[in-house]
Amino acid sequence: MRLMTAAAIAALVLGGVYLQAGTASSSGAGIVATVYDGDTLTLRDGRRVRLVQIDTPELGSGECYSRAARTALRNLAPPGGRVVLEVDVALDRVDRYGRLLRYIRRSGSNVNLELVRRGAATPYFYGGDRGRYASRLMSAARAARAAKRGLWGACPGTRLDPYAPAATGKRRGR
Numbered sequence: 001m002r003l004m005t006a007a008a009i010a011a012l013v014l015g016g017v018y019l020q021a022g023t024a025s026s027s028g029a030g031i032v033a034t035v036y037d038g039d040t041l042t043l044r045d046g047r048r049v050r051l052v053q054i055d056t057p058e059l060g061s062g063e064c065y066s067r068a069a070r071t072a073l074r075n076l077a078p079p080g081g082r083v084v085l086e087v088d089v090a091l092d093r094v095d096r097y098g099r100l101l102r103y104i105r106r107s108g109s110n111v112n113l114e115l116v117r118r119g120a121a122t123p124y125f126y127g128g129d130r131g132r133y134a135s136r137l138m139s140a141a142r143a144a145r146a147a148k149r150g151l152w153g154a155c156p157g158t159r160l161d162p163y164a165p166a167a168t169g170k171r172r173g174r
Contacts (some may be wrong), residue, residue, distance in 0.1 A: 008039025027087045027102060032079050038120060040099065043079060050099040052091055053131045055124035055166040057151065058101045064155035064168035065120070072120035072150070076111045077104060088131040103133065106150070116140040119150020123162040140160065 030043035038056025057063035117122035155168035
């Protein structure tokens with residue numbers, strides 16, 4: 001058996017670190033304490049989580065579908081429910097407000113993607129950054145829009161623009 005040189009060992013170790021950094025990784029789990037709006041929640045341990053790569057109409061702004069989007073997230077990640085947090089190594093880990101930027105999973109389902117499938121959220125690639133699920137999010141949004149699910153049916157004029165925040169306009173009753 002040949003002995004490896006220090007350089008060869010270092011290359012193997014660094015290569016392993018590089019491969020590990022490029023894969024999906026969990027950043028823990030938690031119990032949902034509150035759902036703030038359609039794309040933000042707080043865990044019982046106090047961590048605030050902003051669902052990455054999606055956006056929903058802003059609650060309190062009078063935007064169409066804002067309350068329905070919050071309800072959709074509450075249904076998918078209810079207070080008291082356990083969620084797994086997933087980091088996307090291609091994206092920022094924390095936003096300017098100190099919130100964790102994560103995909104969340106509940107019962108094996110990607111909640112971010114499910115919100116888009118239901119038409120409760122739109123894809124949002126902040127700063128043009130596309131994460132690992134960008135293609136799936138876009139496909140789900142196109143299907144939801146074609147079927148007029150969620151905000152696509154309730155809020156005429158909503159545009160599918162993943163490089164801008166969700167903008168549904170004002171509408172009574174939503």
